[in-house]
Amino acid sequence: MHSPLLLQHRRLLLIDAVSIDAAQQQSPVRKIIYAHPDSFTCIDTTRDFNQNKWLGQELKNTLIFFDDHTRVNALLAVLGCIKAPFFIILAANLSRIHSYFKRHILLPQLQKIADSQLPQRLTSATALSIVSRETPPAEQPSEVDNENLQAQLQLQRQLKQAGIVHLIGERGSGKSTLLGDFIAKLYLQPATASLSICLCSPSAAASANTLQTLNRRIAPIKINVSRETFQFCPPEKLLAALHSAELIIIDEAATLAKSLIQQVQQHVTEQKKKLILSTTIEGYEGSGQSYRLNYLSPANNANKAPACFIYLKTPKRFAPDDKIYQLGQQLSKPRKTRLYLPSKQVADGIFCLSTTQLRDYRWTTACFALLRDAHYKTTPNDLARFYDEPAWFMLNIQAGHLVAAIYAISEALPDDLPISAITRGTRRTKNAFTHQALIHAYGDIDKITNTASKFHVKPFAQSQILRISRVATDARYRRQGYATQLLTQLKSRAAAQGFDYLSTSFSASAPTTAFWLAQDFSPARIGLYANKYNHEYALLMLYALTSDSQAKQQLFSAYCARQLRYFSHDYNAAFFHSLLAAARQATPPPPGEKQLCLALENTTQYHLDIHWVLPLLADFVAEHRQQHPQLQSQLAALLTHKKRPRSQQQTDKAILVAVAQYLSRHQQH
Known part of the structure; x- marks a missing residue:
């Protein structure tokens, strides 16, 4: 019998370092790190916004620089990789943190978690000295715990039943270690000692735990695992390696393109091979929701090859009650709760609120929770935006419950941005997605139509657009018209505020497209390439709020229809015919x-x-x-x-x- 793992907690030190600069090699922080190069991992989230490169790795003492520009997803990605009982040192100039979310939501939570036995205002030198002094000695690799053993047996049993097994777990739940143990077990058994295995993940670093565990298990027995029986390959080389592999293992599967996974599944099914897909779906990478919808939903798996599912729910990298882990869960998966109504005068119904008003009502987290469940792209980065950036929030509240919500962003092109820079693709600006997407694809509409007087009311580049970024209805209240009520209200309110168009962009599926067509939105631009997460095309749709804007709306529909007709073999799903029907009213002017x-x-x-x-x-x-x-x-x-x-x-x-x-x-x- 193996004893259960004794899980520990991580220690957090929060440094208010006024003069700290990750780039200054002469700073006190840098001096100490250079003096102890093997004791610390130094990560700068102020300049490098994509920290997913650490996923799959286990970090020890880690110093993280952060500031107003640090993305919440990046910070959570790093925090999830640091194992207990090591130190997390967060260093920032706190006086320069102006983001409402970081200053009033995130930092107070971190300050509660920070080590209370130490002074509240640590200098960088003091903090790093404490870490050097109090870091526990490197632990010996632990034996396989009972849950790992049970999961190995289940994995082996389910691979016999079905060709495909999904191994799903929280970040730090031991998926990578389990895979290393399982591969070693296969090579230790005579019946599978010569099995050809291909391991794939976004990078070799992401599979470091798996490879280290495999080497640790087989090295003492001096088993020779040759290149013919085991190989690691990155995603771009996976298809070429399939023909020689009998068992394919894909780690961090949610980060790979859906089209690639589909090709692997097809090969495995046709050749009667075995496939293990290991991933996190409850994390912060922004792809887990898509993986859940595509591969774990019973509705989407009805006509697919038989598959089994194993869920790892207990963290192994740190204790389940580790406060830093719990904070990450709170930010990634907030619970839906009954709304707090600030006064008796606030009744049920439809509310149109600004970012500040939503904060004042204390409804921001509830709004994020609803939108997060409905959209695979909604991540903690969006939660920070809901607190920080100007936006429109349309809420439908019934019996104290948020049943439907719309999140919309005001868009306009700056006066100093040349149209030629957009058509050429040499410059981009924030909060003008709709303008840039249409002008880049079709050119300067106002120059193209300079002979048609009906287009000369207002240049499209000067139009004010309210882009609907998210719309969602609670699953318990769908098909009751709550989202339609919100959209009806939004149309009238946006028109009253002087907007020319409403726009929305989404992955084009039959039900979603049908919903927007029913709201009288018309297709304006179809993406050229399928989305890698769900293999669907991005569709941009418009709704003209003024009679003067309707002519250009029809013109964009005509351009979109031309694109659909020309590449009809790509856009061959049945619902694309409804898009063509919706765009039939106008034809583009003959190209000059x-x-x-x-x-x-x-x-x-x-x-x-x-x-x-x-x-x-x-x-x-x-x-x-x-x-x-x-x-x-x-x-x-x-x-x-x-x-x-x-x-x-x-x-x-x-x-x-x-x-x-x-x-x-x-x-x-």
């Missing part, structure tokens, strides 16, 4: 030579994707077949109504350059 030449220039010399130009070229060739007969043969290799392979990029651009030169000469004559 100047418009086409500008699009060709933006593609060959700047950053416009060729697939925005191909439908335009096809329309131009069809419209001017008699005037430019040689263009049809010149473009035959391009105008195939199919996506162009990246390997042909240079050849395709050379053809476009030749076409642009031909049209330029024709204009001169």
